[in-house]
Amino acid sequence: MRLTKMMLLIFCCFLLCFVPLLICNVVDDKVTFPTLHVLASVLAWASAVINPFIYALSNSQYRQAFIELFRGKKQNQGSPSGSGGRSFITEMLQVNSPVGEKGKSTPTNNQMRKL
Numbered sequence: 001m002r003l004t005k006m007m008l009l010i011f012c013c014f015l016l017c018f019v020p021l022l023i024c025n026v027v028d029d030k031v032t033f034p035t036l037h038v039l040a041s042v043l044a045w046a047s048a049v050i051n052p053f054i055y056a057l058s059n060s061q062y063r064q065a066f067i068e069l070f071r072g073k074k075q076n077q078g079s080p081s082g083s084g085g086r087s088f089i090t091e092m093l094q095v096n097s098p099v100g101e102k103g104k105s106t107p108t109n110n111q112m113r114k115l
Contacts, residue, residue: 006058010051019046 020039031037055062 006054009058010054013050013054016052018044019055020044029100 014023021037021044024036024040028036052066056066057063
């Protein structure tokens with residue numbers, strides 16, 4: 001039921017964002033009011049911005065992930081990713097840099113396959 005409500009909310013927000021652009025394009029097809037078209041287009045693009053907030057408000061797992069993302073909180077030691085508390089970005093920066101943490105060389109391809 002919660003998923004249905006969330007999807008309905010996403011769909012309604014989509015309609016609210018895109019209907020003004022649709023109406024604007026149909027009624028004012030000769031673009032006599034360019035500012036109106038720009039505002040309607042910005043509102044249409046806002047639909048993509050609204051979705052993550054809907055997810056965060058509707059789902060506690062999304063909400064927790066957003067909090068961790070924006071606060072820079074590291075994962076727990078027992079995380080499913082097995083990263084030992086390091087974030088994905090930290091892992092990628094370490095793997096892609098010529099020298100890893102504290103002067104250690106980065107893992108070879110064979111070592112990475114074992115991870």
